[in-house]
Amino acid sequence: MPDVDTQRMPRGVRRSSPRQFLLWILPWCALLAFGLYGAGLCLVKGLNQTNMDNRFAFGLWIFLDLTVIALGAGAFFTGFLLYIFKKNELKAVINSAVVIGFICYSGAVAALLVDVGQPLRFWFTFWHPNVHSMLTEVTFCISCYLTVLFIEYIPILLKNRKMRQVPSFLVFEFELHKLMPVLAGVGTFLSFFHQGSLGGLYGVLRARPFAFREGFAIWPSTFFLFILSAAAAGPAFILLTTWLVSKISRKPLVRPEVLPLLGRISGILLLAYILLKAIDTLVWINSTSPARGFAAHQFYAWKPFGAWILFVEIVAFGLLPALILLRRRLRQSTPWLVSAAGLVCLGIATNRFVLTIQTLALPTLPFDRFLTYLPSWQETATFLAVAAYGVLVYSLSFRYLTLFPQEKDLSC
């Protein structure tokens, strides 16, 4: 009965008919179910269900986690700009950003729980933490930040028409709202840290010269590069999703100046990141790697990961979109803007890929071989499950919650 359904929707916005919506989510549900089956196999039968091995101890999932969390960074960074830098134009996307952040982080954590060999021991990390380990830092920050995102998600949830009928919820939501800036601050702090420690994860591998980087204090340079790159990718991803959603739902969601603004923010940060990344790479090629007995060019002697991947990561997916996003004229044209944002996201993915997969593929023992790895269907299924989960949560949120406050005014 559509009327009941519409009662649950935000006022003054039009949504597709229940039938259409059902048709839209059904395939995603199927995908989710399939993925959960694969993940279940890994949990019950063990990680022999994957194609990982003693040399490729990390695989698709870690790549997924790193990428997804980088893309989810939009949540904290937009919040940071909105609440702390008072960039009020961003109010238009903050809700969407929070939901995306929540999806990305919860998805990543779920994948991580499947990835470990002994999920029942997950709490050991909190009970017997090794404070020297980047992974400890990651675990702590991510779990804390996920909680923050959850709390940030609640008020959006409570704004739902049906929910508002419960008086106590109204009060609760009002109180939470006063809390938002604080949460944004905390979230930002946490995010800076775990985005960084995710980078540190590989930068500290002193015995893996391809990944190892010198740094400041206990943090390798990748620590800071990850923060910056995530901050750059976050807005780009929000830009991308917002555009995508308005295309799919065939509705204007935000005022025309919002997306270019996101693009500009992303562009500035990206340029800064690329410059630092370039410097870091040069330092690594000329000092860090040789000092440990590895001539950097060796790493690129192994097919298929030639030097081209370096070019793609830094120039094609880095410098190029940065320049596009920084040109006002190009920013104003949606095609340029969106494709640039796309390139940014691809760049981040490439960077995370290189750090996880290529690092493990390269031999360290002089008499060892370059190795390849293809994820098993169970791994891929779990990967897709996270994607499907994301789409579903977002679709539902978009249908029943106010993700884009400006939509109402724009639609009438």
Add this chain to the structure above:
Amino acid sequence: MGFTRRDLLRFSGGSAAGLLLTPVPWTLLHDTAVLTENWPGVPRPRHGEIATRYTTCTLCAAGCGVRARCVEGQPVSLAGVAGHPGSRGALCPAGLAGHHLTFCRGRATEPLAKGKPVGIDHALASVSAAIAECGSGESVAILDARPGRAASLVYRRFLAGLPKAVHCAPPDAQPYGGFGIDLENTRAILSFGARVLDGWLSPGRVLANRSCFQLIQAEAAYSRTASLADVWVPLPPGGEETFAAAVARALQGDDADAQAAHVARILLHNQPAIAIGGGAAAARINQILGSVGRPGGFLPRRDFMPATNIAALPDHSIRVLLIEEPAANDSLPWDVVARKLAQNPMVVALTPWLDGCAQHADYVIPAPVYLESLDEAPTPEGCTVAGFSLSPALLPTPPKLMAPAEFILRLAHDPSAYSEILKQRVAAIKKEARGTIFTYADAKSTRVADFASADDLWKAMLGGAAWFDDPIRSSRTESLPRAGWSNPPAVPSPEYPLVLISADSPPPHGSPLMSKLYRESGLRRSAIAAAVHPETGRAHGLADGGRAIVKIPGDSFTAQVIFDAAVMPGVIQSAGRASSPASIRRA
């Protein structure tokens, strides 16, 4: 008003909150994590009194001394016996895991007739009947896995009572006849495909002397030994005779090709030198080198019990064949045996395994494996003096199993048990009062004469000891037996353009842990691997690591291709396969 849904929510909300203040969630969290330490699938080792026991390895002819660490009597690990004159305190990988053999799959657990279980007496009766039916010109044969044991004497005694009978041995059972190799003084070894550094004699003895001799490995395969030898002479498959002749010419100063001359020079400059493994070829070279009967060469010893090489028997001559299958390390070339069988023969397999000669046998008499029953180790292969040691059982003998010697004794209606035969052997040693006894536990050597009685000697040997004869001062210089058989040259043809050769055959039976070497590390190539030179491979459209079908006359098998630039072009190197012409194509 009744109990509404909202009430239920409130109540459960309250209990949820309350539960957090109880030990329940935290205890569950903790205990489920602890559960992962000992959940089903994690076995619990047995604990208890730890004891050291001693025995002698019978897996191959090397007869290495073994120290076993036992928990509650169950051996949990094996090690060499320091100072053991034959094995120098070393064991090979198979020996180190010998106590696992009893758990291997494919064991014969009860007497079988044509695959059906039968009583042992029924088996005895029908075998006796078959022997009685033997016509003229048809013989009864016992294939003795390791001639020269007390068990062999049992066989000979039984066969002596029959009109036409032959005590035979596998083709390569007695490569050096009544001679031992004075390895300690050898300066150069020309080996025709012998696995000198990979299971020849006893690993301890060979490796202890490795730095003292030059090793020239002449074989087609890039084997473990070839890859480590001082010189590798890659012969064309089956080219042993030709090369040996060339070396012989060079040794006598006649002209020969550069390689033969080079080898000859090494042999001449590193005297005393010996040649091994090439059958007749090696024998000729040894004659020229005069390496028979001199220190550093082949020295005669007292206890030689010649057994007929089964390959030398006339074809279709055996009516009843009793095969004693080797325990683990070397398998029997069945095609050689099959040729010797007469019309409707009876084959009796005295074996622990179902997948070996048992497949071809009418009757299978299940035999115990190493450590399952009291056994004996005769003179170690290549030992320059006679030797003997007992291999006391460390494991209970499974029911229905019967040592081959026992079976023959029963067949001969001899009431005495195998153990008594062994006891008689020890008594004989005591009687002759020659040589010394090396006791494993204290690594001491005692003259046999110093033992009070045969009983003392028996007890000492049951506790782990080895007897070694005194060297003999005879100047016998008759040439070596031409035992050992080099593969007939495998000639490529248009249909079979390549040659399949064997390298480092894996033992047919071994501990499950052998997977560490063959499957989990790639240190050794498994039987399904086929190594070819990259050029040969590409010429036949193969890809490195891909699968391929290897065809040989009358057979074909799929293998995993390995490109190895060290392999001879035109050759397929696959573990555990007889040399033959072959073709290969992508699967």
Add this chain to the structure above:
Amino acid sequence: MNTTSSRPGTKPARYGMAVDLDRCTGCGACMIACAVENNVAPAGPDATPRTGITWMRVYQISNGAPFPDSRAAFVPILCQQCGKDTPCAAVCPQEAVEVDPATGIVDQMPQRCLGCRYCMTACPYHARYFNWWDPRWPPGMEKTLNPDVAPRMRGVVEKCNFCHGRLHAARDRAAAAGRRELLPGEYVPACVEACPAGAMVFGDLDDAASEVARLARDGHSFRILERLGTEPKIYYRTARPWVRQAATQQRKETANA
């Protein structure tokens, strides 16, 4: 890490190993002895060289020359017990890895391990192994397990710890004789004991008189990936230049091209 002090009255040791590559014939006795001693399960049906568990793994290296000039050598690789900035110990999120100050041995605690495999990515020697399957022995073979070593469970990382069970047993024997100190040779890992070529020597590197310390100083001795600066405690020696080169110098060519 909570390793504060060693036992009172005992001076800490720095156990290490010297491997003579010119003696090793790659027979694999060390690998078998290791698996037997440390209750490593046989391969599951689908195990490969990349998923198998071999605390001690012998690699075959070649002089690179094609037929007929090829030569082979064998390099046993076990946990190199890195003594400085131990890569695996630093990264473990829950203190399942630590360096014992009393022995210098890098401890791995499978019962504490989460199975995140971060340590495996950190180890340049690939000397750490993950239990991809439940450990399975053929029926009855559990009886042959060594009571001094706890079997591991699926989903955890394990590695060589210099046969720590043997260290415990040696300490017990010493204590029964009223000693805290171990005498040289009282404690030897299974691989060293099993090597038929006598290619491996084990002992306290800090004891200048010990054979292993002497060999470590030997001119022919080197360590693999020494320039990573992790101070491994396994020394290799060879008089053959090509072996040393193949074991220490990164290859230039693209082997898989």
Add this chain to the structure above:
Amino acid sequence: MFQEHRGQILFLGGALAALVAGWGGFPAVLFQREPQPVAFSHKIHAEKAGAKCDDCHFLRADGTFTGIPTLDKCSGCHAQPMGTTAEEKRFMDRYVTRNREIPWQVYTRQPENVYFSHVFHIKLAHLDCRQCHGRQGQSDALGPARVNRISAYSGSPQFQNMDACENCHRQRGAANSCLACHK
């Protein structure tokens, strides 16, 4: 009255129910009580047989610890009934005459991955048995052993958990690296 606070009351009721169940019922359910197969009195053996601890629980020459003695130790004295109690008679024909080992429930069974060296604590650290085993040596009856139904580990009070070990080791400056006590 009830109606206006209905919500709070229900909430508190739920909380109370949970607390009772969690603190009262749960531990009883979690632990399985395993009675000992034989009513053995350390006290009587100490008095009558004048037995010291290490008469029955002793160290082997290689430093390993025998733990609970095997049946032959018992039948050493109990070849014929020493007393007239029905309990002893039961014990005699159940185990001694049938020569069946006694399936004792061990209070202090350590997890498989624990290496506890009695010889170290006795010979080198000079600990007294009581320091870990309390007054077990004077006890007149053996209480049931408590086994955790989930983890299958001993839940008996005598069971030493890792914290107890660690504290003592820390105080005495003894080794406390993982593999010092684990295997």
